[in-house]
Amino acid sequence: xxxxxxxxxxxxxxxxxxxxxxxxxxxxxxxxxxxxxxxxxxxxxxxxxxxxxxxxxxxxxxxxxxxxxxxxxxxxxxxxxxxxxxxxxxxxxxxxxxxxxxxxxxxxxxxxxxxxxxxxxxxxxxxxxxxxxxxxxxxxxxxxxxxxxxxxxxxxxxxxxxxxxxxxxxxxxxxxxxxxxxxxxxxxxxxxxxxxxxxxxxxxxxxxxxxxxxxxxxxxxxxxxxxxxxx
Numbered sequence: 192x193x194x195x196x197x198x199x200x201x202x203x204x205x206x207x208x209x210x211x212x213x214x215x216x217x218x219x220x221x222x223x224x225x226x227x228x229x230x231x232x233x234x235x236x237x238x239x240x241x242x243x244x245x246x247x248x249x250x251x252x253x254x255x256x257x258x259x260x261x262x263x264x265x266x267x268x269x270x271x272x273x274x275x276x277x278x279x280x281x282x283x284x285x286x287x288x289x290x291x292x293x294x295x296x297x298x299x300x301x302x303x304x305x306x307x308x309x310x311x312x313x314x315x316x317x318x319x320x321x322x323x324x325x326x327x328x329x330x331x332x333x334x335x336x337x338x339x340x341x342x343x344x345x346x347x348x349x350x351x352x353x354x355x356x357x358x359x360x361x362x363x364x365x366x367x368x369x370x371x372x373x374x375x376x377x378x379x380x381x382x383x384x385x386x387x388x389x390x391x392x393x394x395x396x397x398x399x400x401x402x403x404x405x406x407x408x409x410x411x412x413x414x415x416x417x418x419x420x421x422x
Contacts, residue, residue, distance in 0.1 A: 199304045200420040201330075201357035202413070203348060203380075205366035206309035206316055207242055208388025210291055211323060214239050215284030217246075220277040221253045224269055230257050243368040243389040245310040245335050246273055278315060282322035288387065290406025295328055297410055301421070306331040306355035308348050310370070313337045331355035343370050345377025352380075363417050365409070372397045381416040383409065 207213045214235065221241075222232045233256060241252040247270050254261050261269070295305060306329055309316050313334030320326035331354040335341040338350045352362050364375035367388020375382035384399035395402050401412040414421040 198356060198358050198361055199302055200417070201304050201306060201352060201355055201362040202298060203306045203308050203351055203355075203362055203364050205364075205368070205371045205388075206307055206311055206319070208367040208390075209288075209365060209371070209385060210307070210325075211285050211287050211319070213285045213319070214242055214389070216277065216280055216282065217242055217249065219284070220273055220280065221249060223276050224250065224273050225253055227272075228254075228269075230254070230259075240389060240391040243310070244370055245341075246270060246277070246312075249273075274312070274315070278318060281315070281319050285319065285323070287323055287325070288385075288406060290409075292325070294406040294409045295325070298413075299328075303420075304355060304357065305329045306333070306351050306357070308333050308342065308351040308364075308374070310335045310342050329355075330357075343373035343377060345374060345379070348374050348378040348380060352378075361420055363413050363420070366399075367394065369397045372399045375399075383412045383416060 204210050218235055218238045226232055241249050250269050250273055251261055311334050313336055316334045317326055317332050331351055333351040338347055340346045349359055352359055362380050364380050364382040367385045368390050372382050381400045383401045384394045386394055386404045400416040403412050
């Protein structure tokens with residue numbers, strides 16, 4: 192009896208701080224909102240660790256820096272203004288991290304497929320990845336509003352894997368934050384974490400399966416955490 196064919200192995204990436212350095216455009220938009228509301232402009236070193244849990248959380252953290260708690264209705268109005276401004280300036284400073292394209296090329300040549308699981312809105316994530324020229328490389332691009340749940344709920348990752356035509360047992364997560372590590376853990380998927388993304392603590396603090404500092408280390412790391420998936 193011929194065994195059923197297995198799906199191709201799948202790498203699932205976070206977006207902000209993982210595939211791309213997006214802080215410049217995100218913080219510029221946050222400061223646009225803060226200044227409009229009569230608050231101080233946040234320096235990059237203070238605001239950068241606020242990124243990683245979605246735009247609403249970024250706005251809340253930006254206002255909290257001045258001791259202001261936002262009621263839900265006010266937050267939603269600010270979010271809509273933030274989103275409109277950000278989408279008009281989405282890739283002015285944003286760049287792919289060094290080695291991303293080369294890593295995708297290597298894994299693709301070895302039979303891997305790719306997906307994105309982000310806490311950006313799906314439409315915004317697709318817009319950004321198109322602007323960066325790599326959207327077509329992903330079998331699925333899933334955001335905060337794609338499913339009824341979002342990261343760190345493990346089902347967000349499981350549903351992304353399903354949408355990409357993969358299997359949970361044949362997937363590896365790549366991310367830069369505690370949220371990504373928790374998401375992978377909750378889904379039962381091994382996770383490789385990057386040192387150069389958005390985190391308020393050193394990423395090793397959260398004990399991912401492997402930590403790397405450059406995309407040229409990704410192949411070795413994935414081989415270590417999922418040897419059965421690597422030829």
